[in-house]
């Protein structure tokens with residue numbers, strides 16, 4: 001989608017195409033809606049009094065060809081109390097305006113935004129962009145009238161140059177989120193570990209350094225835990241190591257992603273119903289890849305490492321069995337009770353490798369790790385676990401600021417009992433009680449005391465219905481925004 005910022009002509013609102021303006025509860029017209037009202041001889045005000053519309057949050061009202069502006073179609077977007085208007089609200093406004101008018105037939109959508117700040121105008125454009133995400137690569141017969149017609153969003157503002165400047169970083173962010181959403185949306189026959197690695201390697205021209213380790217190299221490093229998971233797959237497991245060096249000689253900060261390109265469960269095979277969802281079991285790696293994309297895109301002044309553990313979990317004559325014992329790179333042995341608890345096995349070696357090689361200030365891992373996190377937090381929160389309160393606080397603050405909510409859960413030492421093995425140092429499942437917590441406790445065995453946080457994004461990496469305007473059904477890119485924000489606010493001078 002194209003974004004343009006243009007100088008608003010308040011006396012003369014658009015005479016053709018799709019137009020959107022905000023209305024607050026009352027109803028009270030925003031400045032843009034007021035301009036349109038004048039040009040249409042009171043038609044906008046009239047429409048805001050029709051039926052139940054009163055400018056409340058979530059409401060919208062369309063009007064077609066009002067007097068004086070016969071060739072426009074208007075969406076009035078109800079925004080709730082005028083006092084609630086801020087950058088976040090502006091983002092929602094842009095997203096909802098796009099959703100309301102995307103298939104109306106016009107190729108351009110005008111957002112009337114006089115008397116708003118440059119930052120708010122930029123956020124409206126960002127919201128419209130996020131709402132426009134579609135993964136339609138494999139649709140060859142879609143009827144043209146089902147496809148969105150809007151290709152350009154024209155934001156009419158008092159100071160287009162300032163809005164454009166405020167939008168630059170957001171444009172990088174949107175591109176990165178789309179990169180992440182595309183990875184997560186791809187079916188697993190297309191996006192296997194080597195293909196994922198190729199797509200990350202292709203980011204090198206942005207200034208990222210990308211190394212890809214294959215199975216032979218990982219074997220040399222002793223990554224028996226990660227390699228065990230990929231053992232049943234025809235596809236070669238990969239470890240992608242991505243570096244952005246924008247922070248001089250500062251110690252790097254590091255992000256580690258679970259990249260299970262498909263999770264059948266392995267020999268502990270999953271039921272058929274819903275197994276297709278497990279193409280998004282690389283959502284953690286997808287988020288880290290998106291994060292590295294935005295870091296490079298906006299040339300962040302920080303040293304950032306991204307590590308992706310890329311494997312496919314398949315049943316096979318060569319696959320690992322329940323009861324197998326593997327030796328991780330850390331030297332700790334792991335009894336594999338359930339081959340479907342594979343994400344933690346992948347992360348065990350990826351985390352150990354990360355701290356061993358980079359000695360980072362901290363590590364954050366992202367993983368679609370447990371079904372239990374969906375049970376405990378529902379679909380709107382990611383689970384946060386950390387051995388470091390300051391890091392946890394930073395993540396929570398960033399998560400609030402970017403509307404990617406996290407909720408912290410504890411790491412009680414007493415629950416370690418649940419993952420004690422009779423024959424190895426640790427086992428990979430802890431039974432039903434506190435399943436997300438015992439998974440996190442397992443990971444903690446492999447961080448070697450490094451400040452660390454784990455984000456369980458099993459519930460938030462994918463949306464089954466489009467209830468958040470900026471996040472249509474499907475891959476969300478959850479994590480990219482909040483981590484980018486944390487880096488921007490805390491780790492760049």
Ligand code: BES
Nearest residue numbers: 281338340341368369370371372429458
């Ligand atoms: N990838 C799944 C977790 C998952 C479930 C992600 C639903 C997204 C949606 C993970 O590998 C898994 O299978 N976890 C098991 C662990 C259990 C065997 C201890 C689970 O949650 O059931």
Ligand code: MN
Nearest residue numbers: 263340341342
């Ligand atoms: Mn699994």
Ligand code: ZN
Nearest residue numbers: 260263281343
């Ligand atoms: Zn999994």
